[in-house]
Amino acid sequence: MAITAPLPLPASNPWQTSPWRISHVRRELADTFTLTLDPPADAADAAAAFQPGQFNMLYVFGCGEVPVSISGTAGEGGRLKHTIRAVGAVTGALQRLRAGDVVGVRGPFGAGWPIDDAAGSDVVIVAGGIGLAPLRPAVEAILHARERYGRFIVLYGARSPEDILFARDLGRWSSRLDTFVDVTVDRAAGAWRGNVGLVTALIARVGLEAEHTVAFLCGPEAMMRFAVGALAKRGVEASRTYLSLERNMKCGVGLCGRCQLAGHFVCRDGPVFRLDRIPNVFQVREL
Amino acid sequence: MQIIDAIGRSLQQVPVFADLSADYHQLVAGCGALSVFQSGETIYREGAAADSFYVIRRGRVRLEAHVPGRPPCIVDSLGAGDPLGWSWLVPPYRLQFDAKALELTRLIRFDAACLRRKMADDPRFACAIYERLVPVIVGRLAEARRQLMDLYGQPAGRSQAWR
Ligand SMILES: Cc1cc2nc3c(=O)[nH]c(=O)nc-3n(C[C@H](O)[C@H](O)[C@H](O)COP(=O)(O)OP(=O)(O)OC[C@H]3O[C@@H](n4cnc5c(N)ncnc54)[C@H](O)[C@@H]3O)c2cc1C
Ligand code: FES
Numbered sequence: 001m002a003i004t005a006p007l008p009l010p011a012s013n014p015w016q017t018s019p020w021r022i023s024h025v026r027r028e029l030a031d032t033f034t035l036t037l038d039p040p041a042d043a044a045d046a047a048a049a050f051q052p053g054q055f056n057m058l059y060v061f062g063c064g065e066v067p068v069s070i071s072g073t074a075g076e077g078g079r080l081k082h083t084i085r086a087v088g089a090v091t092g093a094l095q096r097l098r099a100g101d102v103v104g105v106r107g108p109f110g111a112g113w114p115i116d117d118a119a120g121s122d123v124v125i126v127a128g129g130i131g132l133a134p135l136r137p138a139v140e141a142i143l144h145a146r147e148r149y150g151r152f153i154v155l156y157g158a159r160s161p162e163d164i165l166f167a168r169d170l171g172r173w174s175s176r177l178d179t180f181v182d183v184t185v186d187r188a189a190g191a192w193r194g195n196v197g198l199v200t201a202l203i204a205r206v207g208l209e210a211e212h213t214v215a216f217l218c219g220p221e222a223m224m225r226f227a228v229g230a231l232a233k234r235g236v237e238a239s240r241t242y243l244s245l246e247r248n249m250k251c252g253v254g255l256c257g258r259c260q261l262a263g264h265f266v267c268r269d270g271p272v273f274r275l276d277r278i279p280n281v282f283q284v285r286e287l
Numbered sequence: 288m289q290i291i292d293a294i295g296r297s298l299q300q301v302p303v304f305a306d307l308s309a310d311y312h313q314l315v316a317g318c319g320a321l322s323v324f325q326s327g328e329t330i331y332r333e334g335a336a337a338d339s340f341y342v343i344r345r346g347r348v349r350l351e352a353h354v355p356g357r358p359p360c361i362v363d364s365l366g367a368g369d370p371l372g373w374s375w376l377v378p379p380y381r382l383q384f385d386a387k388a389l390e391l392t393r394l395i396r397f398d399a400a401c402l403r404r405k406m407a408d409d410p411r412f413a414c415a416i417y418e419r420l421v422p423v424i425v426g427r428l429a430e431a432r433r434q435l436m437d438l439y440g441q442p443a444g445r446s447q448a449w450r
Contacts, residue, residue: 195364196349205366
């Protein structure tokens with residue numbers, strides 16, 4: 001299975017940020033929120049053609065620019081959602097914006113999930129924490145063309161029941177008879193009736209036919225490292241395992257070298273990589 | 288005898304015991320009985336004698352730790368095919384957590400004294416049991432340590448310096 005080729009750069013100037021207006025802000029968790037952004041008329045078509053797994057560079061005027069994955073669409077007209085955890089200067093500034101405010105947007109950039117290549121296979125999605133955000137459009141795309149895939153499994157891990165992202169979406173997906181969804185948390189008190197343990201425990205338990213399975217993973221790298229190990233133990237080959245990586249970025253288009261990783265540029269050749277193309281990524285200490 | 292045969296057959300479906308020889312399946316099954324717990328029912332309590340060992344056939348079970356003045360803390364949850372309880376292997380044979388059924392749960396319950404006696408009588412059999420249960424214990428210890436690492440949180444100590 002070939003990895004999705006990096007898409008050509010957007011037709012518009014990839015250096016030029018265009019003004020998108022925030023139409024809605026949704027608080028997801030204590031530190032996580034979703035911005036729904038309206039593109040200007042001349043960017044609507046390019047925005048609507050994004051590929052699940054791609055990211056945009058979001059610019060807060062006077063503060064800075066950060067890469068953020070597209071976490072969904074909202075109606076017509078290229079309106080896009082971005083789900084962000086406030087961890088520092090720029091993401092904190094994004095958190096302070098309100099509906100009606102404007103952010104600069106460049107993109108969409110990078111290689112996304114190989115949704116089409118996975119057709120005919122079973123698909124297992126493994127997400128942890130905010131890692132469900134870049135995977136949500138992939139889940140929706142697979143559900144939209146559900147008949148093209150075999151078994152469809154979504155496994156999600158969060159720190160606690162209060163940290164479960166997109167709980168409504170997880171509930172909607174799991175209510176379908178053709179989709180298996182399982183959620184686990186690291187710790188919980190009495191009222192929680194779900195699983196407790198790492199997402200790797202869900203991988204160990206779920207019914208998989210490894211040779212027919214394609215896996216998509218996204219989450220903190222420490223989690224992905226253990227999840228990749230658990231999938232390998234179940235027989236899922238590296239050539240059928242895809243993961244989304246994060247590195248700090250500047251240009252977003254493969255020119256500045258800021259996001260270099262083992263001979264690849266994460267912004268251009270990723271962020272979604274096939275595991276056998278970056279075989280030692282989790283062996284490098286303190287990277 | 289029919290029940291023992293049925294338990295012996297279901298042990299072939301339990302990953303941890305699947306590759307035991309047929310003789311040993313029968314030996315283990317000879318200490319077994321079927322049991323059912325309704326949702327919310329307590330299977331065992333911390334501090335009680337570890338006189339049973341279980342394998343979950345169907346359903347889900349959670350392990351709880353109780354600390355005075357705090358709500359119960361759920362430390363693990365187990366499902367079909369998982370062995371439940373290992374305190375029966377280690378003196379003083381006292382259970383370490385509460386186990387509660389999260390839904391209608393069907394288990395095979397093994398009499399721990401019966402299993403320990405058979406293991407004392409046949410060191411090869413004891414070795415076969417340890418070889419299968421020790422990796423489960425080690426795996427759960429590793430999982431528990433990883434849970435402590437807060438894998439979904441923001442990496443501690445990630446600073447501008449590494450950019
Ligand atoms: C391709 C790609 C897609 C991404 N998608 C998303 C997304 O959908 N949602 C989202 O919330 N974030 C996403 N990120 C991460 C996001 O870009 C960073 O969180 C952001 O750059 C941090 O910038 P800041 O100015 O807010 O923090 P800074 O002020 O630069 O840093 C503040 C603190 O946060 C730490 N930090 C920086 N980056 C990260 C990180 N990635 N994870 C954890 N801690 C970090 C820093 O080391 C520092 O300790 C993505 C990153 C990439 C490369
Ligand atoms: S951010 Fe410039 S090369 Fe990737």
